[in-house]
Amino acid sequence: DQQVKQNSPSLSVQEGRISILNCDYTNSMFDYFLWYKKYPAEGPTFLISISSIKDKNEDGRFTVFLNKSAKHLSLHIVPSQPGDSAVYFCAASESAGGTSYGKLTFGQGTILTVHP
Amino acid sequence: DTAVSQTPKYLVTQMGNDKSIKCEQNLGHDTMYWYKQDSKKFLKIMFSYNNKELIINETVPNRFSPKSPDKAHLNLHINSLELGDSAVYFCASSQEAPPRRNTEAFFGQGTRLTVV
Incomplete structure (x- = not known):
């Protein structure tokens, strides 16, 4: 039972264009969401996060949008650069009292390729 | 200076062996x-320790046993290795559990375990 899903295994965009990575979740107790970026043979590194009290968080070229009613979040990268090519993981954590409290629940990742 | 380091990076071993x-x-x-x-490709939590105390123990075969000699170390010992244990294992740390704003989890580079 996967509570966090990234239904697009891969995405290919041209340099300078916008990359939009999507993530859906099923657990309504999730109240904090994160995006991690992973290069081959390295561990995931934190990119950006958003609390459920917000619907948007921006950090430079990266913006995360949260639609709680749809249980959907997305990561926008604009403009995309070749160095952004990596696997992007969506993750969520739960407020106290839930069965998933105390951990990050990850999606399966989306491979982003940015072509020069 | 690596924040979270795990060793070895690659581990190839035969079925039935014990490894850490x-x-x-x-x-x-x-x-x-x-x-x-x-x-x-899903990242699934196995264990979580807080100040050397086990706080999360997911449904993992009891052949897997974590050991935390101090709060800076968390080792994973696996007995009687099976083919299905082949995977990439990531260690991570965070200031609190679950990771919240400004206290995101930091990951090691991963250990690719191959059981033959």
């Missing part, structure tokens, strides 16, 4: 985790 993966963090974090990335 070591993890150390120099971030002064209170919480450490072990995650497994399976063949479907």
Whole structure:
């Protein structure tokens, strides 16, 4: 039972264009969401996060949008650069009292390729 | 200076053997985790320790035993290795559990375990 899903295994965009990575979740107790970026043979590194009290968080070229009613979040990268090519993981954590409290629940990742 | 380091990076071993993966963090974090990335690429939590105390123990075969000699170290020992244990294992740490704003989890580079 996967509570966090990234239904697009891969995405290919041209340099300078916008990359939009999507993530859906099923657990309504999730109240904090994160995006991690992973290069081959390295561990995931934190990119950006958003609390459920917000619907948007921006950090430079990266913006995360949260639609709680749809249980959907997305990561926008604009403009995309070749160095952004990596696997992007969506993750969520739960407020106290839930069965998933105390951990990050990850999606399966989306491979982003940015072509020069 | 690596924040979360795990050794070895690659481990190839025969079925039935016992092996250990070591993890150390120099971030002064209170919480450490072990995650497994399976063949479907999901990152799934296995264990979480907070100040040397086990706080999360997912449905993992009891052949897997974590050991935390101090809050900077969390080792993973696996007995009687099976083919299905082949995966990438990631160690991580965070200041608190679950990771919240400004206290995101930091990951090691992963250990690729191959059981033959």
